[in-house]
Structures are given as structure tokens and as C-alpha cells.
Amino acid sequence: GLAGMPAADAKQTGKEFTSDQEVRWCPGCGDYAVLKAVQGFLPDLGLKRENIVFVSGIGCSSRFPYYLDTYGMHSIHGRAPAIATGLATSRSDLSVWVVTGDGDALSIGGNHLIHALRRNVNMTILLFNNRIYGLTKGQYSPTSEIGKVTKSTPMGSLDNPFNPISLALGAEASFVARTIDTDRNHLTGVLREAAAHRGTSLVEIYQNCPIFNDGAFDTIKDPATRDHAVIPLVHGQPITYGPDGEHGLVRNPATGTIEPVEISDANRDQVLVHDAHADDPTLAFA
Ligand code: SF4
Numbered sequence: 001g002l003a004g005m006p007a008a009d010a011k012q013t014g015k016e017f018t019s020d021q022e023v024r025w026c027p028g029c030g031d032y033a034v035l036k037a038v039q040g041f042l043p044d045l046g047l048k049r050e051n052i053v054f055v056s057g058i059g060c061s062s063r064f065p066y067y068l069d070t071y072g073m074h075s076i077h078g079r080a081p082a083i084a085t086g087l088a089t090s091r092s093d094l095s096v097w098v099v100t101g102d103g104d105a106l107s108i109g110g111n112h113l114i115h116a117l118r119r120n121v122n123m124t125i126l127l128f129n130n131r132i133y134g135l136t137k138g139q140y141s142p143t144s145e146i147g148k149v150t151k152s153t154p155m156g157s158l159d160n161p162f163n164p165i166s167l168a169l170g171a172e173a174s175f176v177a178r179t180i181d182t183d184r185n186h187l188t189g190v191l192r193e194a195a196a197h198r199g200t201s202l203v204e205i206y207q208n209c210p211i212f213n214d215g216a217f218d219t220i221k222d223p224a225t226r227d228h229a230v231i232p233l234v235h236g237q238p239i240t241y242g243p244d245g246e247h248g249l250v251r252n253p254a255t256g257t258i259e260p261v262e263i264s265d266a267n268r269d270q271v272l273v274h275d276a277h278a279d280d281p282t283l284a285f286a
Pocket residue numbers: 024025026028029030031060061130134135208209210211212
């Protein structure tokens with residue numbers, strides 16, 4: 001929620017949210033697209049730049065705060081949700097964002113993440129999921145699939161991956177969504193809903209790592225199947241997921257943006273909202 005945060009004096013553009021720092025991700029990294037989408041969306045918040053803060057942990061995606069002309073903190077491994085919780089609870093005039101990855105959020109920072117979600121303070125957590133440790137050069141992560149061959153699993157990973165969406169719902173997160181780096185409209189729509197939500201929003205972003213895990217999400221790039229694989233889940237107010245009569249999100253075919261609707265037989269097939277606890281193969285990694 002944005003209530004109580006000071007409005008910008010004038011309309012801003014993405015350029016004003018772009019810092020002078022050289023962006024240092026590998027060529028082709030999915031992080032570039034997410035950065036562009038965030039820089040393009042932030043003016044829509046209508047807030048003063050000095051009232052927006054991005055806190056990151058450690059990892060490739062955690063370089064994010066350098067590239068935004070807002071306040072920011074490149075903090076310590078796995079601890080960004082804890083630092084952001086302190087900031088959000090002491091400064092309700094700030095829009096607080098966390099940028100983290102699958103290793104940072106789900107391994108080293110697993111406890112911080114789940115407790116941030118259950119506390120439900122007002123912040124938005126962007127979880128970049130490339131299903132690999134990128135910064136440390138290609139070890140398997142808590143979201144790597146069974147059998148994944150990496151430098152640290154030369155005979156294939158034996159571990160079941162976390163589904164971050166299920167994990168967040170298990171922690172009773174009040175807003176949970178999933179999107180993908182390659183779909184800017186979808187990503188921007190999810191960012192908008194997440195920022196408007198009062199409480200902790202968890203947004204999982206499928207992100208390609210062309211160096212160590214290229215093509216991990218290629219199977220869901222096809223628009224015909226993508227909407228069923230990239231499922232934004234919204235649990236709680238103002239939008240809830242669930243059975244008949246509850247609310248979900250649909251993609252407006254005219255604008256490409258996602259919008260809330262009341263679920264009915266007429267639109268059930270288009271609703272981008274599912275119960276993560278149901279036996280639904282579309283929730284599994286393709
Ligand atoms: Fe991006 Fe992978 Fe390079 Fe990290 S290692 S910057 S995630 S492409």
C-alpha cells in the first residue's frame with residue numbers, strides 16, 4: 001500500500017530512476033529486462049524518489065539497488081527481508097522493496113523470508129528465480145530441479161526443489177504472484193498489484209541466466225501456454241484466490257495488462273490464479 005507516502009512534485013519518467021552506474025550483468029541476463037520494467041514502472045507510483053528504498057542481499061540480482069536512482073542498500077546474504085522489515089516498520093512514509101534471488105532468499109535467507117512473510121509488514125519482495133547460483137558460478141540452488149547437473153552436483157541434484165509460491169502461501173503470505181522476465185506487460189501488471197497491496201507482497205520472477213542455466217524457462221515462453229505456467233497468485237485483500245465467487249486476475253487481451261475479475265464459469269479458463277496446494281501440474285516447473 002502507498003497510503004501515507006509523500007507524492008512526487010511532478011510527473012517522473014523511467015530516466016529519473018536510472019542511476020549513472022554501469023550495469024554489470026552478463027550480456028543477455030534476464031536481470032536487464034526486470035530492471036527496465038522496474039525503472040519504467042516506478043514513476044507510476046507517483047512517489048518522491050527519496051521515499052523509495054530497494055534493499056538487496058547477495059547475488060547477481062542483488063546489484064539492483066546500484067542501478068536505481070532511489071535510496072538503496074546492498075546488504076548481507078539472505079538478510080535483506082530482515083533489514084527491510086526494520087525499515088518498513090520504523091518508516092511508514094517509505095515504499096520498501098526487497099530484491100533477492102533463489103539462493104539468497106530460499107537457502108541462506110530462508111528463515112528471514114518466511115518470518116517476513118508471516119509478519120506481513122508493508123513491503124514488496126522481488127524474488128529472482130533462475131534456479132541456479134549465478135554469482136558463485138553455477139552451483140545448484142534450492143529451486144534447481146531433481147537431476148540437475150551442476151558444478152556442485154556432478155551426478156545430478158537429489159533434492160526436491162522448493163516451489164517459492166507454495167512456500168509463501170504456507171507462511172500465510174498475503175500477496176503471492178509469479179511472473180517472468182520476458183513478458184514486460186505481465187511483469188509490470190504484477191508489480192503494480194504488488195505495490196498497491198498493503199502488507200508483504202512476494203513476487204517470484206522467472207529469470208533466465210544465459211551463462212549457467214540458459215533456457216530454464218523456454219518451455220513457458222510460448223504465449224499459448226505461458227499464462228498457465230506463469231501464474232500470479234494473489235491471496236488476501238483486496239484480491240483473493242480460490243473457488244467460485246472469489247477474485248482472480250485475467251489478462252486483458254486488448255491491452256496485455258492483467259486485471260482483477262470475479263471468477264466464474266465464463267472466465268475460469270483465463271484466470272491466472274490457482275490454488276498452489278491443489279494437485280495442479282501447471283504449478284510444477286515445466
Ligand atoms: Fe545474470 Fe547469470 Fe550472469 Fe548472474 S551469472 S549476471 S544471473 S547471466
